[in-house]
Amino acid sequence: MELERKRSLALSKGTIRSLYKAGISIGFALLLTSVLFLLTGANPFLAFYYIFAGAFGNVSLAAETLVRTTPILLVSLGLAISFRCKVWNIGAEGQLYMGAMLGTITAVTLGNTPLTLIISLLVSIAGGLAWASVPAFMRAKLGINEVITTFLMNYVSIYLIQWLLAFPFRSPDTLFPESAQIPSSAVLPVLVPYTRLHLGVIIALFVALPLVHFLMMRTTFGYKLKAVGENPEAARYGGINVGRTMFMALIISGALAGLAGFVEVSGIQFRMRPSLSPGYGYTGIVVALLGQNNPVGVALASIFLAAIFNGSTTMSRALGQPQGVVDFIQGVLVIFVLASEYIIRYLERKGVLKV
């Protein structure tokens, strides 16, 4: 009792509300997924057991889940910044690809030098940032809806990269449209032997996450993000440069997406491929919304979705379910994240819930 009161004192009202929202969203999404499993003749309990076992069943599976978490977390941390000021960057997929492509070109061109890895990582950050700066400029200076421009730029970047990989930067030693292998000095070292768990997870969890947390919670920029997101007119009246804040938010999210791209190349793939990302840019949107733009929430949501990503492969194989359960869960999750505010208000009116 005493302990409980202390805990409830430690968590602010907003945090509790956020936790309720996340809980309601996940609860409803899993409920709907269970119905789907029942309809397709699978036992939902068994299905979720297989998903969990496939994600955390042993050390190497857990390591794979963390491997999957890395790009999702990097992307969604950036999106949390952008969404906080209500700039809806849905172009993370393209920014990720641009960062990965430019990072790979840099690594291959430099060859084996002590600085290859660092320079390539920086170039990938710059690449994502530059790609995002176009819609950011159009949004901040010309007032053009960033949702449209960021999404259209995904197509430009992916077709451009398909062409780059099929022709000018095609690998000399394989038959596929992919880049040459990056030099060994550009590879992120493996942390746990016999797994693919690489240094990227440290970059995501222990460098990017605290940095973004600090930026959002402890700096004036973080305050400006929130002010612009809540009421741009009031923020402008209060002396905040709204356009500049939006511009910065969008390019920072692009930079993190670009980093995610090259981390994926140098930790896992070792070559740039047109199939690099299975939609991490879009998964990042779901994660940022589910984590309610809170860096810690985003980290938890990243692990959650990475686990479903990996676990559902095991589950599909075991139960003969089609691939793509993860996409279904992602889709319904977003709807319930949106509706959860309404559900909470409804429960409050009925007196079931007090927040």
Added chain:
Amino acid sequence: MIEMEWALIIGFIAAGIRTSAPLMLASLGETIVERGGILNLGIEGAMLISAFTGFMGAFLSGNLWIGLLMAILGGILTVITFGILVVRINLDQVVSGLAINLLAAGLCLYFFRLAFSQGAFPYLSELIGPYPIPLLSQIPVIGEVLFNQTIFVYVGIVSVPITYYLIFKTSYGLKLRSVGEDPLVASYLGIEVSKIRYTALILEGIFVGMAGGLLCLSMFNVFDTRIVAARGFVAVSIVILGRWNPVGAFAGSLLFGFTEALSLWIGTFLIGPESASISQLLSLLPYLVTLIALLIGGRRVRGPAALGSPFSKE
């Protein structure tokens, strides 16, 4: 020789109009709802769902027209779902649109794989082809270009004046525009804001259903979750460039339809070792042109005043 070139050019113009059809239908639908103050970015997802329901309907029944009916139903259903989120629950329109897109992608991918086993390659054995209009299609040049098209092109073209009339000359249109400018004042004047908006959304659902359905039923004979390829977002851009006017939407659709046809057309003419490379690069042309057009024609334009903002009387 000259005759052959002439035939090629006519063929290109006809193809340009044909590829404009989905954009025409989608942007007319979007024009209607945006005039009522609703920004539906879920149009991309609604087109995907209609393509899927259209494909499944046609594949299972063996009848393309049943497919089209299913596509329209899929479109209406998806747009109504979006409507419940933004009209009934008053959620953020942009986020709700994104949510619909993600939901649509998830549902289509899952159910497509559920319906067909891995490695199966379902396709429709026929498509809704051109329907030459008797007599008119015999006119040289114009007949081939305008009157030997699919039903979707005819519906798109005929809908331009109808939509214009609906928005600017009817009492419904007047109510719609006032709801889009200031829903609060409109509701004081006794206009039922949500009724007007739901009606607009159902109309959009019909248009978007046809636009999505025709992708599977008339353009390609297969379904893929990437089939819409940002056409929904291009349609939203066209609405901005066309200044929320059906005539502008029509002109914009032609511009982008022709760009898409051009990028394919140039590809067929290229010869030599570089041809495959260049024609692949040309695939990004329609998106690049849309972005450039927005950069030039989309700056600080003023749409309906209440566009995108939630409204509740409370």
